[in-house]
Amino acid sequence: MSSPLKQTKNYLLLIGIIFVAFNLRPAITSVGPLVNSIRFDTGISNGVAGLLTTIPLIAFGLVSPFAPQLAKKIGNELSVFIGLLILGIGILLRSSGLFVTLFIGTALAGVGIAVCNVLIPGIVKKSFPNQVGLTTGIYTFSMAFWAGMAPGLSIPLSESLQLGWRMSLGVWAVLLMVAIFFWVPQLTGNKRQNQEKAIPQPRRSDSIWSSGIAWQVTFFMGLQSMVYFSMTAWLPEILQSRGLSVSTSGWMVALMQFSGLPANFMIPVLADRLPNQKGIAWGIGSCSLVGILGLLVGGNTIALIVSIILLGIALGAAISHSLTLISLRAADPIQASDLSGMAQSIGYLLAAVGPFSLGFLFDLFHSWTLPLIMLALVSILFTIAGIGAGRNKHVFDSGRSHHKDASSTMA
Numbered sequence: 001m002s003s004p005l006k007q008t009k010n011y012l013l014l015i016g017i018i019f020v021a022f023n024l025r026p027a028i029t030s031v032g033p034l035v036n037s038i039r040f041d042t043g044i045s046n047g048v049a050g051l052l053t054t055i056p057l058i059a060f061g062l063v064s065p066f067a068p069q070l071a072k073k074i075g076n077e078l079s080v081f082i083g084l085l086i087l088g089i090g091i092l093l094r095s096s097g098l099f100v101t102l103f104i105g106t107a108l109a110g111v112g113i114a115v116c117n118v119l120i121p122g123i124v125k126k127s128f129p130n131q132v133g134l135t136t137g138i139y140t141f142s143m144a145f146w147a148g149m150a151p152g153l154s155i156p157l158s159e160s161l162q163l164g165w166r167m168s169l170g171v172w173a174v175l176l177m178v179a180i181f182f183w184v185p186q187l188t189g190n191k192r193q194n195q196e197k198a199i200p201q202p203r204r205s206d207s208i209w210s211s212g213i214a215w216q217v218t219f220f221m222g223l224q225s226m227v228y229f230s231m232t233a234w235l236p237e238i239l240q241s242r243g244l245s246v247s248t249s250g251w252m253v254a255l256m257q258f259s260g261l262p263a264n265f266m267i268p269v270l271a272d273r274l275p276n277q278k279g280i281a282w283g284i285g286s287c288s289l290v291g292i293l294g295l296l297v298g299g300n301t302i303a304l305i306v307s308i309i310l311l312g313i314a315l316g317a318a319i320s321h322s323l324t325l326i327s328l329r330a331a332d333p334i335q336a337s338d339l340s341g342m343a344q345s346i347g348y349l350l351a352a353v354g355p356f357s358l359g360f361l362f363d364l365f366h367s368w369t370l371p372l373i374m375l376a377l378v379s380i381l382f383t384i385a386g387i388g389a390g391r392n393k394h395v396f397d398s399g400r401s402h403h404k405d406a407s408s409t410m411a
Contacts, residue, residue, distance in 0.1 A: 012185050013127055014135065018142045019179035020080060020116055025147035026172045027091055027109040028056050029232075033154040033250075037165040042099055052106055054352055057229065059110025060117065061349030067118035068337040076119050076126070076337070077186040083119070084183060087112025088176045095170030118344055121326045122337035132327045133272025140320035141265040146175075148257035208338040211395040216388035217325050220281070221343040222350030223382035224318035227288060227375050230354035231256065231311060238368050242298050252308050259309045260316015267317040268324040277328070277390035280321055285383025287314035289376055296372040318382070322347075331394040339395055354378075 031038075035049045071079045087109050094105025120139060128135040150172070158168040208214050235256065236249040244252065267284075271277045287310045294307025326343055330336035358371040 010127060012182075013123075014138070016179075016183045016186055017120060017123065017135070017139055019175075019182045020084065020120065021139045021142035022146050023084070023087060023172070023176050023179050024113050024116055024143050026150035026175065027087065027113065027169075028053065029147050030150040030154045030169060030172065031106075032232075033151050034158060034165040034168060037158060038102070041097070041165065042102065044099070050355075051103065053233065054355070055103065055106045056110030056113065057348045057352040059107055060114045061345050061347075061352065063111050063114040064118050064345035064348065065341045067115045068122075068334075068341045070115070071119055071122070071337055072334070076123050076333075077183075080116050080119050080123070081180070081183055081187060083112045083115030084176060084180050085112070086115070088173055088180070091170060091173045091176065095166045095173075097166045114344070114348075118340045119337060121323055121330075121340045122333045125327045125330060125336040126333035131272075133268040133270070133324060136268035136272075136324045136327060137265040137320060140268065140323055141261060144257070144261055144264045144316060144319070148254060148261070152254060206396060208335070208342050208395060213329055213389060213391065213393055213397075214339055214342060214395045216385045217322070217329055217339060217395075218343040218346045219385035220318075220325065220382050220389050221322040222347035223378050223385060224284070224288075224315065224322060225347050225351035226354035227292075227378055227382070228315045228319065229351045230358050230371075230375060231315065233355035234358050234362075234368075234371070235308075237362075238295055238372070239304065241368055242295070242304060244301070244304070252305070255305070256308050256312040256315070259312025260314075263313050263317035264320045267320050271321060271324045271328065276392040277321070277325065278387045279390075280317070281383055281386025281390050284314050284317045284321060285379055285386065287311070288318070288379040289383075292372055292376045292379060296369065296376070314379075321386070325389050329389065329393070329395050331396070335395060 031052050035052065038044070038052070039049050067079065067083075070082075074082075090105045090108030090110070090112055092105070093101040093108060096102075096105070121136070124132060124135045124139065154168050157163050157171060158165050163171070232253070235253050239249040239252055267280060271280055274280070291307045291309075291311035291314060294303055294310065298304070322343070323340075326340045327336050330339050354375075357374065361371045361374065362368060
């Protein structure tokens with residue numbers, strides 16, 4: 001293959017990855033602002049409505065281990081295409097307005113997103129082995145941007161444009177169709193031989209689940225996700241208990257989301273250039289801990305805003321760093337997909353526990369003090385896991401460091 005042709009294919013792949021990333025959060029984050037409208041139309045309770053944000057996380061946890069197996073049979077590219085189709089079916093079913101299809105569609109959307117979530121790091125490792133950090137930064141920035149935009153657009157689409165909650169949720173099918181359009185070129189010429197050329201997997205009874213560093217990556221992914229989804233769910237209530245208005249609390253959630261955008265892009269690039277990533281874990285954990293303690297202490301509005309910005313930076317950095325670690329700790333694309341499946345399976349099941357646990361503790365004690373202390377402890381734990389995951393080793397290395405070694409052999 002000539003160099004210009006290879007470059008063209010890589011550019012098309014990068015565009016495809018960006019548009020896939022655009023679609024990996026709006027189907028989830030667009031729901032929150034519309035919950036009251038959905039409850040009014042369908043007659044469901046608050047508890048049942050809460051499942052609309054929990055079901056995708058459970059789907060992530062249950063489906064993630066199987067995505068690498070699907071990719072080994074039919075290839076990464078076709079598997080991602082199937083994931084996009086399942087996501088599209090889910091979006092359309094959910095927006096039909098029927099009680100049953102509302103939840104079936106939500107589950108299918110979670111399944112489709114899970115497949116794409118797991119396999120993109122392996123595709124990045126395979127196609128951009130010497131630019132893992134930059135590519136991951138672009139990918140996570142794209143994902144985070146629309147994660148923040150979607151909830152902001154939900155109410156204007158529903159009320160200002162008078163589309164209603166059904167069409168407000170269904171409109172994301174348009175963005176998905178664009179992603180499918182840009183992903184179709186990846187289905188030609190990318191067969192399983194790309195997987196077969198990868199470095200052989202460990203022999204004997206070695207399993208990704210037996211690797212200590214794989215578990216550290218997994219716990220970092222899971223525990224930081226627990227803090228993120230807990231804050232996404234409960235930050236408005238916490239801020240209202242500190243004296244902020246409902247509308248101001250909503251804007252603070254948007255501030256948290258967008259504060260993390262620069263870190264979404266910069267952290268993977270930095271992580272890829274460092275000999276190890278222990279310092280990054282320290283930085284993320286420190287910002288998260290200080291931000292949570294700031295919410296715990298309360299104080300004036302300025303102090304709360306600073307705490308929210310610190311949290312936004314920490315959580316924006318944490319998700320992109322999690323995905324970067326998956327690629328850096330894997331020796332080849334197959335290991336990257338397997339590690340991604342493990343980390344995202346356990347990770348999102350842990351994340352699903354977070355919002356429920358905070359709500360349970362608040363109902364029990366009628367105070368946000370203990371829930372915030374719990375999140376502070378979780379921040380310490382994911383920092384410890386991140387320091388371990390930041391060691392310059394691959395998942396099956398016995399001792400030697402191999403920063404960039406495998407990447408060089410695959411270039």
